Amino acid sequence: MQAFYADHFVLPLPEGHRFPMQKYRLLRDRLVAELPQVRMLEAPRATDGELALAHAPAYVAAVQDGSLDAAQQREIGFPWSPAMAERSRRSVGATVAACRAAWQEGIAANLAGGTHHASADRGGGFCVFNDLAVAARLMQAEHFRRHRRALKVLIVDLDVHQGNGTASIFARDDSVFTLSLHGEKNFPFRKVAGDLDVDLPDGCTDEAYLHALELALEAVEQRFEPGLVLYLAGADPHEGDRLGRLKLSYDGLEARDRRVLDWAWRRALPLAFAMGGGYGHDLASTVQVQFNTYRVAADYHARWRARPAPRAA
Numbered sequence: 001m002q003a004f005y006a007d008h009f010v011l012p013l014p015e016g017h018r019f020p021m022q023k024y025r026l027l028r029d030r031l032v033a034e035l036p037q038v039r040m041l042e043a044p045r046a047t048d049g050e051l052a053l054a055h056a057p058a059y060v061a062a063v064q065d066g067s068l069d070a071a072q073q074r075e076i077g078f079p080w081s082p083a084m085a086e087r088s089r090r091s092v093g094a095t096v097a098a099c100r101a102a103w104q105e106g107i108a109a110n111l112a113g114g115t116h117h118a119s120a121d122r123g124g125g126f127c128v129f130n131d132l133a134v135a136a137r138l139m140q141a142e143h144f145r146r147h148r149r150a151l152k153v154l155i156v157d158l159d160v161h162q163g164n165g166t167a168s169i170f171a172r173d174d175s176v177f178t179l180s181l182h183g184e185k186n187f188p189f190r191k192v193a194g195d196l197d198v199d200l201p202d203g204c205t206d207e208a209y210l211h212a213l214e215l216a217l218e219a220v221e222q223r224f225e226p227g228l229v230l231y232l233a234g235a236d237p238h239e240g241d242r243l244g245r246l247k248l249s250y251d252g253l254e255a256r257d258r259r260v261l262d263w264a265w266r267r268a269l270p271l272a273f274a275m276g277g278g279y280g281h282d283l284a285s286t287v288q289v290q291f292n293t294y295r296v297a298a299d300y301h302a303r304w305r306a307r308p309a310p311r312a313a
Helices: 023-032 057-065 068-078 084-103 131-147 162-167 207-224 250-266 285-307
Strands: 004-007 039-042 107-110 151-156 176-183 195-198 228-232 271-275
Touching: 004 084, 004 151, 023 039, 057 084, 057 176, 068 151, 084 107, 084 131, 084 228, 084 285, 107 250, 107 285, 131 151, 131 162, 131 228, 131 271, 162 176, 162 195, 176 207, 195 207, 228 250, 250 271, 250 285
Parallel strands: 004 039, 004 107, 107 271, 151 176, 151 228, 176 195, 228 271
Antiparallel strands: none
């Protein structure tokens, strides 16, 4: 299974910054050591033209040259540097590359990404560019160029925080369906309505979460027929997360991943996934959740290899 990484493009952060940047390298190290069926590839760099499919060109240019104003930079949550701009492009490029690989192999991954708080003309919540939105629009363009027909994309966002940026980008786009299960009282405190939002109470546990997910997938099936799935497999619903406020166990999160991947596999829908948030009190717990996602995904990749290839993009 192909997985695209960009953790070697180091984003310098001040001492004491609360974003756990090292989790990406820790995850890659564990995958290399323990899950050799995952093939590591360097993420390509998203171009200006690709980013402009979901973002205002003026915003893209301001990120690149560091001319964002102080308020915009605070909203993102990272100090600007050339490395921040480069890493943000690579994170988008990783999801694009994972989508292209998924068309050929059924499933592929971005070791980072899931930057769902970035909207068309601004970032937010540690998100600079929206990798899900750019990848969805680019896959639609490439599919139409090859097949002269539209591609519908389903975004399944299971980060604990609502994907307000993704919802705003696709608010008037019926070709992309945004599903989000998230903490009702968690960030962002002003939600942007997506196609299907499921608000969960603080302390939500495995059984209630998985039931809500099952009902949501049933609702999607009644309303939308996707040709591609983008999955945001956030680690932050875990009970050990300091920002999550939900109480899912390792087993519950693994069951979540298996349910989403099985839903796509049974419908022969190519799926690309990204990691989203994870802020464990013990960072090893975040890495464990993400590692478990890859273990499940590798199992479904093997199933794809045993069946006819998915339809080409």
